[in-house]
Amino acid sequence: MEAIAALPALVHRVSERADPDRELVARFLGGEREAFDALVRRHQKGVWRLVRRYVRSDADTADVTQQVFVRAFKGLAGFRGAASVRSWMYRIAIHASLSWLRDHKREQPADIDDDALIEPPSAPVRIAEGEDGVRLRRAIELLPPKQKLVLELRVYDDLPFKEVAELADCSENTAKVNFHYAVKRLRDILGVGHGTRD
């Protein structure tokens, strides 16, 4: 019976130990510089995609992504491990993106994407996006900020609700509820499933 009772703690400990991010952080803190490069390789795509949703230009997104990792590099020595490394980095990314937006508020055109002026989107993207895609993106833009953040972190970044809650500064249950209302509102905007219950 005692062994069964200790099982959840054991599973938790094993999963903690198996987390490659934590292992990389430990190696980095032990003086292994290459461990940070491995962290960059693991998270640069996720960070870039998250930043790109705020910063509407590819070039600026690359700059902000770089800033995120520079901040992470400097702050990793003080990483306490309360959250996962990924959500810690994503938090830095959200802050860096918001501060970039604040600094470049006047430069940002209301509707025109910077890249749209330089290079047209490639044909496959345009086809894949289609009218439905455009409608969906527009509908997401209409969501309240908190619901939008929770939905994007969950759907685009594939984060578990626990990490979504950490990044959205709310409880896990609130994150689930926000996710529900975000999807419900999207359905209302798009006119999907008129039989929505509440």
Add this chain to the structure above:
Amino acid sequence: MARATDELLTAYLDGVAELTADERKRVEAVLADAATRADADATRELLGQLRALPGEGHEPDWAELERSIRCAVGPAMPRPWWKRWQWLVPIGALAATAAAALLWLHGAPEQAIAPRPAAVAPAAAVAPVPVQEPAAAEPSLVWLDDDAIDVDQIDPGSIEVPETIATGDSDALVLVPTTDLDWVDQLDDKSLERAETWLENKKT
């Protein structure tokens, strides 16, 4: 369907493993209803569409981005703040010691403090000053009838004190007795005015 359970429906459809056993049971109970199941199917479809959306923008060359990050970060390993500030500890201790010493000096009695040297004038302007020997105790001389008398050498017993002083007869010591001032009362107004004018002039 209870409101709380309804709010968990989308989370259930998107990640059943992230709900507690109790929450799962409650949601599954309401999913027995056909209308709720149809609603759930529509939600699943929308979630699928959202996930199928291509990422925004054009993804960069990841190897190039990694290189640029490595360049921006630099080769040096970051040091934790407590290591960066380690040098402050001895400096802080020194400053604290100096402050304590200053406080002690200010609090000490004045005689304990060494006298400050006088402001030194430029060397060229200073004329050589003969060094003075410390003055010996000078005699307390009093001139009396063309004779210098050292007061310290006088034997108090040899002094002749007049009888009136020795006995403390105050009436006998008064040089001008008050009774002799009766003449003031006999002065007329003119004389008094003149006297007052004279006194005023004296004052100014």
